[in-house]
Amino acid sequence: MHKLLFASVAALAIATPATARSNSGYVGLEGGVLIPRNTHVDASVDFTDPLVPDIIDRRIATVKYKTGYDVDLIGGYDFGMFRLEAELGYKRATNKSLHIDDSFIADLNTGSGGAFTGGEFDLNGHTSVWSGMVNGLLDFGDDNGLGGFVGAGIGRANVKSLGDSDSAWAYQLLAGVRMAVSDNIDVGLKYRYFRTGGLNFNDSFTFPAGNGCVNPVCSGGTVDFDSNNHFSSHSLLASLIFNFGSPAAAPPPPPPPIMAPPPAPATQTCPDGSVILATDTCAAPPPPPPPAPVERGERGQ
Numbered sequence: 001m002h003k004l005l006f007a008s009v010a011a012l013a014i015a016t017p018a019t020a021r022s023n024s025g026y027v028g029l030e031g032g033v034l035i036p037r038n039t040h041v042d043a044s045v046d047f048t049d050p051l052v053p054d055i056i057d058r059r060i061a062t063v064k065y066k067t068g069y070d071v072d073l074i075g076g077y078d079f080g081m082f083r084l085e086a087e088l089g090y091k092r093a094t095n096k097s098l099h100i101d102d103s104f105i106a107d108l109n110t111g112s113g114g115a116f117t118g119g120e121f122d123l124n125g126h127t128s129v130w131s132g133m134v135n136g137l138l139d140f141g142d143d144n145g146l147g148g149f150v151g152a153g154i155g156r157a158n159v160k161s162l163g164d165s166d167s168a169w170a171y172q173l174l175a176g177v178r179m180a181v182s183d184n185i186d187v188g189l190k191y192r193y194f195r196t197g198g199l200n201f202n203d204s205f206t207f208p209a210g211n212g213c214v215n216p217v218c219s220g221g222t223v224d225f226d227s228n229n230h231f232s233s234h235s236l237l238a239s240l241i242f243n244f245g246s247p248a249a250a251p252p253p254p255p256p257p258i259m260a261p262p263p264a265p266a267t268q269t270c271p272d273g274s275v276i277l278a279t280d281t282c283a284a285p286p287p288p289p290p291p292a293p294v295e296r297g298e299r300g301q
Contacts, residue, residue, distance in 0.1 A: 024245020026085075027075045030190060032237035034068035036093045036127065039161065041227050045108055049209075049219030052111045057226070060104040065127065068093025070192070070235040076135075078245075083137040087153065091129040091194070091233060112220065113213025121205060121225070129231060131157040131170055131194070141178070150175045157196045159231050168197035168230070178241065188239035195232040202226045 040062055045055035069092060076085025100118030108116055133155030141147020157170040176190035208220040267275050270282035 022078055022080045022245075024243050025075070025077045026241055026243045026245075027073075028239055028241035029071075029073060030237040030239045031069065031071040032190075032235055034070040034091050034093055034233055034235050036065040036068065036091075036231070036233040038065075039063040039127070039227055039229050039231070041098075041162065041225055043104065043223055043225045045111065045221055045223050047111050047219040047221035049217055049221075051217045052215075052219040052221075054221075055104070055107050055111070057224075058104070060101045061098055063098050063127075064096045065093040066096040070233070070237060072237075074135075074241075078139070078243075081139050083135075083139060083149070083151075085135045085137065087131075087133040087135055087155075089129075089131045089133065091131075091235070092126060093128075093233075094126045108223070109210075110215065111218065112207060112210050113215070113218030114207060114210030116207075121223070127159065127161040127231065129157055129159045129194075129196075131155055133170070133172060135172075135174060137174065142180075146177065146179050148175075148177045157231070159196060159199055159201075161199075161231075162201040162225055162227055163203040164201040166199045166201060168199050170194065170196040176237075176239070178239070184243045184245075186239070186241040186243065188241065190237045190239055192235040192237065193232070194235065196230045198228060198230055200226065200228050 040059060042057050043055075043060040044057035047054055070089065072087050072089035074085050074087045076083055098118075098121070100121060105116055105118055108114070133153040135151055135153035137149045137151030139147060139149045151174045153172045153174065155170055156167060158165060158167045172195070173193045174190060176188050178186045178188035180186050203225045205223040205225070206220070207223070209218045266278035268278045268280075268282070269275050271285060272283065274282070276282065
């Protein structure tokens with residue numbers, strides 16, 4: 001399952017090297033199925049009668065879990081192709097089966113004279129985890145369409161199991177896909193592999209001496225259970241994300257087209273050399289000057 005999801009995200013990364021909701025904060029709620037890995041349990045027995053030899057600590061059971069649930073709240077900021085987020089998560093799964101090793105039950109019954117079958121040891125019945133993580137995620141995809149991400153996180157986890165609780169550092173690997181369904185809302189699907197550091201759980205069960213003892217001496221005592229393991233799990237989560245960033249502003253309208261200047265009006269040149277509109281009339285030419293007078297000579301000359 002997780003290999004397929006990682007492959008899908010890688011394909012998105014190659015095809016669309018863009019970013020998701022850039023330069024905005026977001027919050028989200030996620031929830032889905034939890035598949036925990038098996039847990040091993042060790043046990044020892046301290047008989048109260050010194051004549052009955054104690055049972056030294058050894059592996060006596062493997063706890064298998066039913067499919068549980070995993071929910072978390074996230075909040076972060078998208079810097080572009082990189083997102084940084086904080087996560088508060090809760091996981092819980094119920095024991096599916098707890099088979100106590102038959103040789104351990106036989107040794108316990110021999111020393112106590114009892115008739116234990118293993119069903120007496122409930123070992124709390126479930127495991128729960130509170131975690132606070134900081135995740136770094138690399139985004140691929142489209143602001144307004146389908147996108148993907150891969151990343152990892154580190155933080156602290158408190159795990160309750162076997163009637164006890166312990167805390168340890170934890171890390172997780174993440175991959176998923178997201179799709180915008182509105183200007184501010186994304187839905188998604190996320191895979192998570194989660195693992196803690198070493199945890200130490202202890203529980204005890206006190207018993208009296210039984211009536212079916214076949215040994216010279218039978219004794220009451222205490223069974224001490226402990227588990228020195230890490231908790232690890234796979235999860236598949238649905239996501240609902242609200243982005244605080246507003247959609248990108250529409251581009252400004254294009255400038256109006258530049259109008260060509262109107263054509264120059266038609267003109268004409270008048271006889272006197274002046275230039276006037278073609279629709280106007282040239283001025284009339286001035287009248288010619290009068291002829292010069294003729295001089296007469298003496299006596300008719």
